[in-house]
Amino acid sequence: MELNLFLMLAAFLFCTGIYGVLARRNGVLVLMSVELMLVAVNINLVAFAAFTGAIAGQVFALFVITIAAAEVGVGLALVLLVYRNLRSPDLDNLDSLKG
Amino acid sequence: MNPRFDFHALAPELILTGVILVVLVVDLFLDEEERWRTSRLASIGLLAALIPVITLAVDGNDRVMFGGAYVVDDYALVMKGFFLVAAWVTLLISFDYIGEGDYYQGEFYFLLLTSTLGMLVIASARDLITLFVALETISLPTFVLAAWRKHDPESNEAGLKYFLIGVLSSAVMLYGMSFVFGFSGSTLLSDISTTVSADGVAPLLLVGIFMTLVGFAFKVSAVPFHFWAPDTYEGAPTPVTAFLSVASKAGGLVAMLTLVYAGFFGRPEAWQPVLWVMAAASMTLGNLVALRQTNMVRLLAYSSIAQGGFMLVPFAVAPDGSGTAATSSFEAVVIYMLIYGAMNLGAFACVIAIARRTGSAELSSYNGLIKSSPALAVTFSLFLFSLAGIPPLAGWFAKFVMFRSVLDAGTTAAVVLGVIAAINSVVAFFYYAGVSRRMILEDPAEEQEPVLVPPALNAAIALTALTTLVVGVYPQLFAKLGEFAAGVG
Numbered sequence: 159m160e161l162n163l164f165l166m167l168a169a170f171l172f173c174t175g176i177y178g179v180l181a182r183r184n185g186v187l188v189l190m191s192v193e194l195m196l197v198a199v200n201i202n203l204v205a206f207a208a209f210t211g212a213i214a215g216q217v218f219a220l221f222v223i224t225i226a227a228a229e230v231g232v233g234l235a236l237v238l239l240v241y242r243n244l245r246s247p248d249l250d251n252l253d254s255l256k257g
Numbered sequence: 258m259n260p261r262f263d264f265h266a267l268a269p270e271l272i273l274t275g276v277i278l279v280v281l282v283v284d285l286f287l288d289e290e291e292r293w294r295t296s297r298l299a300s301i302g303l304l305a306a307l308i309p310v311i312t313l314a315v316d317g318n319d320r321v322m323f324g325g326a327y328v329v330d331d332y333a334l335v336m337k338g339f340f341l342v343a344a345w346v347t348l349l350i351s352f353d354y355i356g357e358g359d360y361y362q363g364e365f366y367f368l369l370l371t372s373t374l375g376m377l378v379i380a381s382a383r384d385l386i387t388l389f390v391a392l393e394t395i396s397l398p399t400f401v402l403a404a405w406r407k408h409d410p411e412s413n414e415a416g417l418k419y420f421l422i423g424v425l426s427s428a429v430m431l432y433g434m435s436f437v438f439g440f441s442g443s444t445l446l447s448d449i450s451t452t453v454s455a456d457g458v459a460p461l462l463l464v465g466i467f468m469t470l471v472g473f474a475f476k477v478s479a480v481p482f483h484f485w486a487p488d489t490y491e492g493a494p495t496p497v498t499a500f501l502s503v504a505s506k507a508g509g510l511v512a513m514l515t516l517v518y519a520g521f522f523g524r525p526e527a528w529q530p531v532l533w534v535m536a537a538a539s540m541t542l543g544n545l546v547a548l549r550q551t552n553m554v555r556l557l558a559y560s561s562i563a564q565g566g567f568m569l570v571p572f573a574v575a576p577d578g579s580g581t582a583a584t585s586s587f588e589a590v591v592i593y594m595l596i597y598g599a600m601n602l603g604a605f606a607c608v609i610a611i612a613r614r615t616g617s618a619e620l621s622s623y624n625g626l627i628k629s630s631p632a633l634a635v636t637f638s639l640f641l642f643s644l645a646g647i648p649p650l651a652g653w654f655a656k657f658v659m660f661r662s663v664l665d666a667g668t669t670a671a672v673v674l675g676v677i678a679a680i681n682s683v684v685a686f687f688y689y690a691g692v693s694r695r696m697i698l699e700d701p702a703e704e705q706e707p708v709l710v711p712p713a714l715n716a717a718i719a720l721t722a723l724t725t726l727v728v729g730v731y732p733q734l735f736a737k738l739g740e741f742a743a744g745v746g
Contacts, residue, residue: 195428206439
C-alpha cells in the first residue's frame with residue numbers, strides 16, 4: 159500500500175466535508191460534515207504515523223477523536239437550543255444579526 | 258525515563274483546576290439567592306493562581322517538561338499573568354450583569370475559569386497536540402457562553418455561528434497540522450523547526466503550515482476570516498463579548514506567536530505573505546466598515562478586527578532586517594496585546610455601564626452623556642482615544658512599538674505595510690472621536706438620569722483606566738515586560 163492512497167482518501171473526505179459545511183442548510187448535517195473533515199484528519203495522522211513509525215500521530219488521533227466528541231456534544235446542544243426557539247434546525251433562519 | 262513532575266511550574270494550572278472544581282461543586286449546594294458567592298470564589302481563585310506566576314518569574318529559571326512539550330519560560334509567564342488579570346477584570350465586569358439577569362451564575366463562572374485554564378496551558382504549549390487541546394479548552398466553554406441568554410434568539414444565533422466557525426477552523430487547522438506532523442515525524446515544535454528549515458521541503462508541508470495558520474486566523478478574526486465576529490459580538494452577552502475580544506483573541510495570537518517563532522520561523526515564504534495580506538486587509542476593512550456602524554458593540558467588533566490587523570503587522574515583517582526585526586516584532590506583539598487588553602476591556606466595561614440605563618448599545622443613546630454622567634463620558638472617551646493611539650494614553654505606545662518593528666525590518670514590503678497602518682490609524686480616529694463627539698457635544702434626546710455604576714464594574718473601569726493612563730505616561734512599565742518576554746524556546 160502506498161501512503162499517497164491514504165492521503166488522497168483523506169483529501170477526498172476533507173473536501174466532501176467542506177462542501178457539506180458550505181452547501182447544507184440543516185444544522186445537524188453541517189455538524190456531520192465537520193465530523194467528516196475530522197475523520198479525514200485522523201486518517202492522515204494515522205497513515206503518517208504508520209508509514210513513518212512516529213507514534214505521536216496515533217496519540218494525536220486519539221485526542222482529536224475525544225475532543226470531536228466534546229465538540230459535537232456542545233454543538234448538538236446549541237442546535238437544539240435554536241430549534242426550541244425557532245422551531246426549525248434550518249441555519250438560514252439565523253439572520254437577525256446584520257450590519 | 259521517568260518524567261520529573263515539577264509542581265511549582267504547574268502550580269498556576271493546578272490551583273485554577275482546583276478552584277474550577279470547587280466552584281462547580283459549591284454551586285450545587287447553594288440556594289438561588291446565595292449563588293453570587295461563587296463569583297467571589299472564582300475571583301479569589303484567579304488571584305491565587307497569580308501568586309505562583311509571580312514566584313516563578315522571580316525564580317527566573319526556564320522549566321522544560323514532558324520532553325519539551327510544555328515550557329514555562331518568561332514569555333509564558335508574562336502571558337499567563339496577562340490572561341489571569343484579564344479574566345479577573347472580566348469577572349468584575351460580569352458580576353452585576355450575570356447576577357441581575359437571573360442566569361445560571363455558578364455555571365457561568367465555571368465556564369469562564371475553564372476557558373482561562375486553556376489560556377494558561379496555551380502560553381506554555383510547545384507541541385502541536387498540547388496547542389490543539391489548549392485551544393479547544395479555550396473555545397468550547399466560550400461557545401456556550403456566547404449563547405448564554407437561552408431564550409433570546411439573538412444570543413442563540415451568536416453562539417451557533419461562533420460554534421460552527423470555531424469547529425470549521427479547528428478542522429482546517431488540524432488538517433494542516435496533520436501534514437506538518439507527517440513530514441516532520443514529530444509533534445514537538447523544536448523538531449518541526451528543524452524539518453521546516455531544512456532545504457528542499459515538500460510542497461505539502463508548506464500547505465500544512467498555511468492551513469494551520471488559517472485555522473488560527475479564524476480565532477483572531479483576521480480578514481477574510483472575520484465575518485463571524487460582529488454577529489457573535491453583538492448577540493452574545495456583553496461581558497462575554499469583552500472576554501472574547503480580549504482574552505480569547507489573545508489566546509489565538511499567543512498560539513500564532515509560538516507556532517511562527519518556535520516552529521515555522523525558518524521558512525518565511527510559507528507564512529510571511531499570508532500574514533502580510535491578512536494584516537493589511539484586517540486593518541483596512543475593519544476600519545472602513547466600523548465607520549458606518551450605528552451600534553456601539555458592532556463598532557467595537559470591527560474596531561477589534563482592525564486592532565487584530567495592527568497586531569499582525571509585526572508578524573509580517575518579523576523575518577526581515579537581518580535578525581533585528583525578529584526580536585522587536587516579538588516584543589511589539591506582546592506589548593500591543595497587553596495594552597489592547599487593558600483599553601478594550603475598559604471600553605467594554607463602559608459600554609456595559611451605559612447600557613444599564615438605556616438598555617441598548619445604539620450609538621444614538623450615547624448622545625449628551627456628559628450632561629448626566631460626566632465621569633463616565635470622560636473615562637469612555639479616554640479608552641476610545643487610547644484605542645485610536647493618541648498620546649499620552651497607552652494606545653500610542655502600542656502603535657509606537659508596532660511601527661518600530663516595521664522600521665527595524667526596513668524592506669519595501671514592510672514600509673508599504675507601515676504606510677497602510679499609518680493611514681488606517683488616521684481613519685480609525687474618525688469613528689473613535691465620533692463617539693466621543695456624540696457624548697460631549699450632542700444634546701440628549703430627553704432629560705436623563707445619571708448612570709448608576711455598581712462597585713464591581715466601577716473597580717474594573719478604574720483599574721483599566723489607571724493602566725491606560727500610567728502606561729501611556731510611563732511606557733517603560735510594559736516595555737520592560739515586553740523585553741522580559743522576548744523570545745520563545
